[in-house]
Amino acid sequence: MKKVTGLKVNNHSSSQRLVDIKIENDYLDKVKEQFDQFDLLDIEYKPFLRFHITDIFNKIFNEKIQSLTKTILLNRDQGAFVIGPEEMDQSKYDTDFLVKLSTALTHLVGIPNFDAMYGKYYARFEVKNTDNSDSYLRKAAKKLDLHTDGTYVKEKTDWLLMMKMKEENSEGGESTLLHLDDWEDCEKFFTDPIGKENFVWGSPKSKNVDYKIEHPIFSTDQLGKPIISYIDQFPEPQSLKQGLYLNSLSESLEGSKKLISFKLPPGYAIFSNNYFMLHGRKAFKPHPKLYRELLRQRGIFYK
Numbered sequence: 679m680k681k682v683t684g685l686k687v688n689n690h691s692s693s694q695r696l697v698d699i700k701i702e703n704d705y706l707d708k709v710k711e712q713f714d715q716f717d718l719l720d721i722e723y724k725p726f727l728r729f730h731i732t733d734i735f736n737k738i739f740n741e742k743i744q745s746l747t748k749t750i751l752l753n754r755d756q757g758a759f760v761i762g763p764e765e766m767d768q769s770k771y772d773t774d775f776l777v778k779l780s781t782a783l784t785h786l787v788g789i790p791n792f793d794a795m796y797g798k799y800y801a802r803f804e805v806k807n808t809d810n811s812d813s814y815l816r817k818a819a820k821k822l823d824l825h826t827d828g829t830y831v832k833e834k835t836d837w838l839l840m841m842k843m844k845e846e847n848s849e850g851g852e853s854t855l856l857h858l859d860d861w862e863d864c865e866k867f868f869t870d871p872i873g874k875e876n877f878v879w880g881s882p883k884s885k886n887v888d889y890k891i892e893h894p895i896f897s898t899d900q901l902g903k904p905i906i907s908y909i910d911q912f913p914e915p916q917s918l919k920q921g922l923y924l925n926s927l928s929e930s931l932e933g934s935k936k937l938i939s940f941k942l943p944p945g946y947a948i949f950s951n952n953y954f955m956l957h958g959r960k961a962f963k964p965h966p967k968l969y970r971e972l973l974r975q976r977g978i979f980y981k
């Protein structure tokens with residue numbers, strides 16, 4: 679692993695694929711001191727300020743954090759890292775600061791897409807014990823099956839960052855990841871011609887996307903390796919064979935023994951490549967006072 683001053687970089691305890699980056703508190707305090715000079719509203723209204731705080735952030739780590747993060751995300755053998763403070767202090771590193779921190783992290787590697795669900799370059803949302811929305815996203819008692827993001831939008835989605843801002847009374851709900859190259863049946867589904875057929879993708883009302891798109895589930899990267907764009911809820915099968923293919927794909931993914939699973943604490947984020955690393959979440963044990971606040975950003979790499 680590369681050495682970067684101010685960071686502790688190791689393999690994550692859950693998998694050799696996953697990198698664990700801890701930000702030393704002295705350094706994070708320097709970041710906080712700098713970021714406190716900027717109002718979050720200004721960062722939301724003036725896109726260039728996002729690049730300015732990213733430059734400040736990168737310089738605190740001797741401009742080495744940019745290549746470290748990009749290298750991990752693009753490395754087919756890795757493709758994801760968990761990042762957060764060495765010691766989390768929720769009163770000091772408050773949610774406004776965490777939005778700024780996530781902004782600096784994403785802008786090291788690329789540009790976030792507009793998130794239609796939230797109406798900003800990021801989305802922040804709560805998950806409680808009960809929910810009456812129209813997708814699995816906020817249903818705590820249900821697991822979120824393995825998937826990639828951006829399956830139903832026109833924009834490309836190269837990467838995504840998922841940050842946990844707050845969590846109270848939670849039991850279960852581990853974050854899950856599956857690397858395509860670890861998945862036992864990847865070759866079988868990748869080589870099946872149905873996987874390269876166009877599927878129709880829609881989305882429920884809460885996503886605020888009023889069109890449908892078509893694309894296959896599998897394609898190949900520049901080196902000819904399989905990449906995937908898949909989620910269980912949004913493809914609309916147009917034939918029996920498409921429906922059955924999706925059903926067995928889902929069963930195979932959910933049955934994989936190679937699942938990476940770990941508890942993501944508040945203040946920490948998962949940053950992953952969206953082409954070969956699938957993500958999901960286990961179910962939470964119901965609790966009347968379960969409360970979680972999450973943030974996501976997804977976007978494209980700089981050219």
Ligand SMILES: [Fe+2]
Pocket residue numbers: 825826827957
């Ligand atoms: Fe997702």
